[in-house]
Amino acid sequence: MSTLTRPSPLTRLRRGHWAAPAASALLITVAAVLSWTAGVNPFSGGHGPSDLTTGSALLVGVSDLLMVAAAAVSGVPILIGALRALLVRTIAIELLVSIATIGAVIVGEFWEAAAVTFLFSVGHALEAATLTKTRSALTELVAVAPDTAVVLRDGTQVEVSAAQVAVEQIVLVKNGAKVPVDGVVLTGSGTLDEASITGESLPVEKVEGDHVFAGTVSTGGFLQVRATGVGVDTTLARIIHRVEEAQDAKAPAQTFMEKFSTWYTPIIILGAVITAWVTGDVVLGLTLLVIGCPGALVISIPVAIVAGIGRGAKDGILIKGGQHLETAARISAVALDKTGTLTEARPHLTDVTVLDPALDRGEVLAWAARAEAGSEHPLSRPIIDAATTAGRAVEGLPEQTFPIPGKGIVAIVDGHRVSVGNLPLLAAEGITDDSGAAAQVDRLARLGRTPMVVTLDARVIGIIAVADQVRSDAEEMVSRLHTSGIRTVVMLTGDARRVAEAVAAEVGVDEVHAELLPEDKLDVVRRLQSERHTVAMVGDGVNDAPALAAADIGVAMGAAGTGVAIETADIALMKDDLLKLPQAVALARKTIRVMTQNITIALITVTVLLVGVFAGGVTMTLGMLVHEVSVLVVVLNAMRLLRPDAAAGGSRRAPGSIADRAPAAGEPAVSAS
Structure with a gap:
């Protein structure tokens, strides 16, 4: 097996972004030493005094040539970049620098030409290094492969x-x-x-x-x-x-900024030409070219998006691209599916209420479990498991099973007709005496449980109830969403209204929409959008698919084991953790704030420099230096997004469900099997 050797530091320097500025710095240093030896200030511009001795004049001439060489070493890559951009009909920042450099050489401002190209290439190298840092999340992901x-x-x-x-x-x-x-x-x-x-x-x-x-x-x-x-x-x-695609995807603001720069850059060139012609000061025109470079403005948005998406990837939050990052920052309403999102989607038996004095709890549970053995309904499993745990093993299947859509199941068990379902199932079975089942069903539903009436040979023998455990962090998640400024948190579910309202009361959502079909969830999302909300929909992607597709942001939770969710969701929360949702919203908003700060920094810098040029005192070199500093400030500001945020405060509730709370005053105690 071949062994890969790491290149030496010198080799990496020669091949990397620092090669040109390093060579240029060396040439500038030698040129400056020669000028000083000749008694001439190398940074004063021009060719020096006319009364120099022959030897001094020779040294100054060599110094000027070295300054031109320094400008060429760091300027040629800039010129190549400008020409490549022109080939695809783009007027890039490099063109401004190239014109200014060539013009400075023509008018004898050799130090200005060398300094401008040197500073630009140093800034480019620093920018590349810091941008690489903002993409560190992707680098780290590749490294763990x-x-x-x-x-x-x-x-x-x-x-x-x-x-x-x-x-x-x-x-x-x-x-x-x-x-x-x-x-x-x-x-x-x-x-x-x-x-x-x-x-x-x-x-x-x-x-x-x-x-x-x-x-x-x-x-x-x-x-x-x-x-x-x-x-x-x-x-x-x-x-x-996904992260590769997301970091390369352009946000609407970035696309706008790129379109703006395509008009801005030619205007700067035209303005510089007019200024030089009107004032007769070529150096002033060249200085305007350097001052007007929109580098910080162009990079202000993409660097923030790359850093924001990278930070999210480190935290297990995959954001599809800049467009979705911007949209997530505007979220004002969140729609949540109940089962599997606010609850754990693992229902368990909570109650067995006996209504036939001839039977005990174990027998009622056993008859229900025997009937449910032939059912495909998800609530059948907790009933069968509870019966097995209670020592009432369920063996074999019913002789016949008749699912009644929307009502329950009827089965023939050892020649007996057993039904398990809601109150309308009693009417379907022709049972008129409910033995007080309606009152018990109402009481259990108010507690957030799903009650089912059990009948044996056309008589009501009892009621069993199951409940899905509310996630321990559901209430805190809703609270954090409200704290972050999201005005409306809505719960959407196909479950019974009483059960849905009980869960909603526990977790603190603002609106409850229950007994919904998939298309009904879609209608709720569209209503919220018609009220000018930016809507995020969190669901499992199956019966929630229409609503997820219609929402401004579709969020998939626990996507680590679901390849489809990673590829299709606008935001995929890799861990099945509700608190990742407000964290994602906070990250999006922080990223947009950084973008706004960057744009402000860039615009203020250009404005101040332009005023400084016409007021006097801002040279080409100083302008380029300030320009490159502004670029670095913008990049470093974006890199703040890479820092992990401190964990949000607030106490975490112990796991529990509505079914687990103590009965309120006046409520009869019930036993769970």
Whole structure:
């Protein structure tokens, strides 16, 4: 295997952005020493006094030639850049500098020519270095990509290139190693640092059945992983691709600024020519060319966008591009799906209420579980699991099962007709005596639970209820959204209104829209937009697809394991963490503030320099120096976005659900099986 050698510092200098300014600085230094030796100030301009001795005049002549050479060394790359831009019909900043430099040489301002090109090339090198820093998030992502993998082949451990691992192969992840593939843990246990994928600062424990991602690092334990995604199909590869595209995508403000510069630059050239012609002062015209360089203005927006998107990538927030970053900063309304967003999408049994004195709780639960054994409804699983836990094992399937859409299920179990569903199911079954079920259903629904009436052979025997646990950070997330200035937080759900209202009351949303079909969610989003809201929709991308597509910003949560979400969502929150949503909004707004600051800095700099030129005292050299300083200030200001923000304050609530709170006064206690 060949070994790659790092180039020497001298080689890197010669090949890098610093080669031209370094050579130019050396020539300027030698030229200055020669002029001083001849008794001439090298920075005074012109060719020096006429009464010089022959030797001194020779030294001054050589000094002038070296100054011209310095201007050429650092100016030729600038001229090449200007010509390349002209070939694609673009008048670039480099053209202004090139014209000013050539003009300065013609009128004998050799020091000005050398200084302008030297300062411009130094500024370009510093700008390139700092821009590279703003793209550090992408560099770090590429750096964590694993190179090798240890796979099991015929029971033997074999080390191969990560690119050679095939889907379904068994990969071994040892302590300290990088995970080379996306996969599922088959055996073993350990902890992984997933910061590169989700932004999570603490290691995550992994056991059998858990998903792992390429690029994460084992901090302990030993895992056998079945590969499900390799090469370009890994989550890490998709993130890198997404960040590359996002950092290159142009925001509307950036596009406007580029169009502005295409008119601004020719106007500056025309203004400089007119000024030189009217005043008869060629140097003044050349100085205006240098002063008018819109470098800080042009770079003010893209550097902020690159830094903002990079910071988001480090924090597990993928933003599709500058356009979506700008839109996210204007969000004034957030629409949230309930199930799987505000709740954990893991319903559990909370209540078993007996309404037939001939039966006990275990029997009511057993009949319900036997009937639900033939159901595909997601609420059947917690009922069956609760019965199994209570010692009422569910064996086999009902003889017959009849799903009743929108109402529940009817099943024939050991010759008995059992139904589990809502109150309208009783009417469908022809049952007129509800044995007080309506009152209990109303009470349980007000508590945020989903009640289901259980009947046996046309008589009501009890009620069971399930509840989905509200996420521990849901209330804090809504609070942070409100604090950040978002006026309206809306919950959209297909669940029953009483259940939805109970969840909404707990988390603090402003509006509740319940019992919705997918197209109804779309209507709510469009209504918010008609009220001049910029709407972000957070959902799972399945039944929320129409609303996600219509919203100004579609947000996917927990996207680390979902390649489709990474590629299609406007903003993808890699970790299943609600607090990432207000963090994303805050990042977008901070990025826009930095963009505004940068534009202000650039405009003030150009204005002050123009006033200084006509007032006297601002030379070409000073103008270029201030111009390059303004460019660096703009870039460094954008780099502030790369600093991780301090964690937002506020207490975190302990996990709990509406179903877990104590009964209010006057409410009968209920038991959960």
